[in-house]
Amino acid sequence: MNAAPFRPEELAARFQREYGAAPDGIWQAPGRVNLIGEHTDYNEGFVLPFAIDRTARVAVRVRGDLQVRLLSTYGDQGPASANLNQLEPESAKGWTKYPLGVLWALREAGITVPGIDLLLDSDVPPGAGLSSSHAIECAVISALNDLTSAGLTAQDMVLATQRAENGFVGAPTGIMDQSASLRGAEGHAVFLDCRDQNATLVPFETGPAGLVLLVIDTKVSHSHADGGYASRRASCQLGAEVLGVGALRDVQVGDLPEASGLLDETTFRRVRHVVTENDRVLQTVERLEAEGPSAIGLLLDASHASMRDDFEISCPELDLAVETARAHGAIGARMTGGGFGGAAIALTPVEAEPEVRSAVVRAFARAGYREPGIFTVSPAPGARRIA
Incomplete structure (x- = not known):
C-alpha cells in the first residue's frame, strides 16, 4: 500500500516501463467505512457503509492470449502470472487472489474474459477493516466490464465479486463492501437492504455539522477468512x-425475550447483536435524514458495546481506541469492519480532533501497543474509470 497514490499519468508511465506497452485504461474503486450495521449483511439485514476517499487503482491492458500478469507498485516481487484455464479456488497468494478471483467468477458466470496485464496501486490500508480487498476487486471488475463490453449492472458486479470472495478467495463475506465501493456517492452513505440488494443514498456530510470522522487503525491485522468470522456466521444460521x-x-427486538428461552446463551447473544444492530441502522438512517450526523453518536456507542459484549469481535486495542476517543x-x-482487529471510527467535533488524536496515541503508548494510524475520511464517489 502506498501512502501517497500515484497520479494516473504516473501509473500509466510505470505500467509502460513494466510491461513495455501503454495500458488500455485506469480504473479506481474506493475502500469503505461501515458507519453502522456490522455482521448484519449475511443475515439479510441492513447496513450503512460509505465509500471513502482512499482507493485502489488498476492500470489494465488486454492481452491476445489467456495469460494474466499481475504487478503492484509496492513490494519487490516481480509479476505474478496465471493462465485463465488453470484458475483454481484458493490457489492464489497474497493480493493477487482478488483480481484472479474476479476473473474466475466472471468465467464461472459464462462471460468471456481475456488475458490481461495489470498494475495495482492502492492507498487503502490493508487489514484495517476498510475493505482494501474489495476495493481491488471492484476496480478490476469495473475495468473488465468496460474492456469486454459485458454490460454488467452495479448489482451484477456486486454479486460477481461476492462470488469471487466466497468461491475463490474462501471468505464467507456478504455484499456490503462491494455495494459501498460500486454504489457510493460523494457526501452520502449507502443504505443497503441486503435481502433484495436495494440501495438508497442517505445524506452524510460531516463538514456542515462541524464534525470529522476519524479512522483509528489499531494495526492489529485481521482476516475475514479465519475461523472467528465463520463461527459467528454459523451461530447466526443456527x-x-x-x-x-x-x-x-x-426477528424483531420485541421477539428477543422469547428467543432467550429457546437458544443457548452464546447463540442468543449473537442473535441479539444482529437484531439490535438492524434496529440501530434504521434509527441512524432516520436521524441522518431528519437531524444530521450530530444526532447519531449514541447509536455508534451502542453498536460498539453490542459487538464487544454480545458478538465478541472486538479486541483490547479497539476498545481502548473507542473509550479514549469518547473520553x-x-x-x-x-469498531468498524469484521472485527478481531482493524479500525475504529470516532465521530468528532472539529475542535476536539487534535485532542482525540493525541489522547489515543498516548493511551496506546501507555498500554504498550503499536502506534495507531489516525486519519480522516469523507464519503467519496464509487468505482469509475479515471484514465
Whole structure:
C-alpha cells in the first residue's frame, strides 16, 4: 500500500516501463467505512457503509492470449502470472487472489474474459477493516466490464465479486463492501437492504455539522477468512434455524425475550447483536435524514458495546481506541469492519480532533501497543474509470 497514490499519468508511465506497452485504461474503486450495521449483511439485514476517499487503482491492458500478469507498485516481487484455464479456488497468494478471483467468477458466470496485464496501486490500508480487498476487486471488475463490453449492472458486479470472495478467495463475506465501493456517492452513505440488494443514498456530510470522522487503525491485522468470522456466521444460521425464520432479519427486538428461552446463551447473544444492530441502522438512517450526523453518536456507542459484549469481535486495542476517543470529545465511536482487529471510527467535533488524536496515541503508548494510524475520511464517489 502506498501512502501517497500515484497520479494516473504516473501509473500509466510505470505500467509502460513494466510491461513495455501503454495500458488500455485506469480504473479506481474506493475502500469503505461501515458507519453502522456490522455482521448484519449475511443475515439479510441492513447496513450503512460509505465509500471513502482512499482507493485502489488498476492500470489494465488486454492481452491476445489467456495469460494474466499481475504487478503492484509496492513490494519487490516481480509479476505474478496465471493462465485463465488453470484458475483454481484458493490457489492464489497474497493480493493477487482478488483480481484472479474476479476473473474466475466472471468465467464461472459464462462471460468471456481475456488475458490481461495489470498494475495495482492502492492507498487503502490493508487489514484495517476498510475493505482494501474489495476495493481491488471492484476496480478490476469495473475495468473488465468496460474492456469486454459485458454490460454488467452495479448489482451484477456486486454479486460477481461476492462470488469471487466466497468461491475463490474462501471468505464467507456478504455484499456490503462491494455495494459501498460500486454504489457510493460523494457526501452520502449507502443504505443497503441486503435481502433484495436495494440501495438508497442517505445524506452524510460531516463538514456542515462541524464534525470529522476519524479512522483509528489499531494495526492489529485481521482476516475475514479465519475461523472467528465463520463461527459467528454459523451461530447466526443456527439461531435462525432454531427460531424458525429464513434469516435473522425476520426477528424483531420485541421477539428477543422469547428467543432467550429457546437458544443457548452464546447463540442468543449473537442473535441479539444482529437484531439490535438492524434496529440501530434504521434509527441512524432516520436521524441522518431528519437531524444530521450530530444526532447519531449514541447509536455508534451502542453498536460498539453490542459487538464487544454480545458478538465478541472486538479486541483490547479497539476498545481502548473507542473509550479514549469518547473520553476526549468524540460524540460517538465504534469498531468498524469484521472485527478481531482493524479500525475504529470516532465521530468528532472539529475542535476536539487534535485532542482525540493525541489522547489515543498516548493511551496506546501507555498500554504498550503499536502506534495507531489516525486519519480522516469523507464519503467519496464509487468505482469509475479515471484514465
